[in-house]
Amino acid sequence: SQQGEEDPQALSIQEGENATMNCSYKTSINNLQWYRQNSGRGLVHLILIRSNEREKHSGRLRVTLDTSKKSSSLLITASRAADTASYFCATDSGAGSYQLTFGKGTKLSVIP
Amino acid sequence: NAGVMQNPRHLVRRRGQEARLRCSPMKGHSHVYWYRQLPEEGLKFMVYLQKENIIDESGMPKERFSAEFPKEGPSILRIQQVVRGDSAAYFCASFGTVAQANTEAFFGQGTRLTVV
Numbered sequence: 630s631q632q633g634e635e636d637p638q639a640l641s642i643q644e645g646e647n648a649t650m651n652c653s654y655k656t657s658i659n660n661l662q663w664y665r666q667n668s669g670r671g672l673v674h675l676i677l678i679r680s681n682e683r684e685k686h687s688g689r690l691r692v693t694l695d696t697s698k699k700s701s702s703l704l705i706t707a708s709r710a711a712d713t714a715s716y717f718c719a720t721d722s723g724a725g726s727y728q729l730t731f732g733k734g735t736k737l738s739v740i741p
Numbered sequence: 742n743a744g745v746m747q748n749p750r751h752l753v754r755r756r757g758q759e760a761r762l763r764c765s766p767m768k769g770h771s772h773v774y775w776y777r778q779l780p781e782e783g784l785k786f787m788v789y790l791q792k793e794n795i796i797d798e799s800g801m802p803k804e805r806f807s808a809e810f811p812k813e814g815p816s817i818l819r820i821q822q823v824v825r826g827d828s829a830a831y832f833c834a835s836f837g838t839v840a841q842a843n844t845e846a847f848f849g850q851g852t853r854l855t856v857v
Contacts, residue, residue, distance in 0.1 A: 660844060671832060671850040672784070717783055727774070727797055727839075729846070731783035 635718055635732040643740050648705040650735040652718035653698075659721050661694055663703050666715045666734070675703075675716075710741045744768070745835050745849035746815075753855045754823045762818040762852045766835030773816045774846065775808060778830040787831075790816060823856045830854075 635652045642648050652661070660679050664672040678685045678694045678701065685692045691704040705712055715736045719729040744767035754760050766773050771792045776784040786800040790810035801808065805823075810816040820827055830853045834846040 662844075664848075669853070672848040674847075677844055719784075727789045728786040728800070729774075729776075729784075731776075731785070733781070733783045 635716070635735045637735060638733070639736045641738040641740065642708055644708060644710055646708055648708050648712070648737055648739070650703045650716050650737070652701045652732055654720045655699065656722050661701050662719045662729070663692060664717045664719060666717065668714070672717070708739045710739050713737060713739045745833060745847050747833050747849035747852050749852060750850060751853050753857060755857055756824060757822050760820040760823050760827070760854055762831050762854070763815040764818070764833030764849060765815040767847055770835035770837050772836050772839070773810050774834040775818050776832045776834065778832060780829070784832060825856050828854055828856045
């Protein structure tokens with residue numbers, strides 16, 4: 630799998646349910662970030678977790694990072710229709726690299 | 742982020758024409774990335790520029806694509822002799838210092854290029 634690959638590719642849930650998306654990556658990282666993209670729009674930064682952190686919360690978002698498994702998960706609790714969007718993880722490899730490597734994203738649909 | 746302005750938002754070009762995409766970074770930011778997003782794909786790095794300098798263009802196609810970030814004015818991504826495969830959304834992101842490169846970059850709304 631490519632660096633920063635999310636699964637599932639698509640997820641459909643009812644409003645009020647929790648949504649969990651996963652991201653796997655290949656190389657060691659400094660940081661991992663999650664972004665949201667509404668259809669046809671730009672990216673909105675949600676949360677950043679550093680390689681020495683294991684869990685981070687922001688409102689209804691909870692991100693975990695397992696560097697031994699090279700994976701991260703994004704949990705959205707009590708989902709709302711407005712959460713409908715594509716969610717991407719992005720990693721940077723540090724060591725002088727300025728690039729973020731994005732996965733293909735998880736398309737989340739929250740049904741009212 | 743509304744602070745990074747890209748224009749136009751939508752651009753239609755016929756095969757063989759030139760496309761010029763503009764990005765005005767957030768106020769005070771002198772570093773700019775360009776990324777390309779093909780349909781149903783994630784973003785792919787193209788180029789990283791500072792004012793008047795190209796720092797990393799390892800993601801740029803070798804031909805037809807060029808980028809600049811002059812001392813005055815917006816950053817420009819230029820695609821010459823466009824082909825259908827260039828149809829994509831092109832995103833610009835800016836940040837203030839090198840230390841913020843991968844932590845505090847702000848993305849624009851993108852330019853959606855359609856080649857007909």
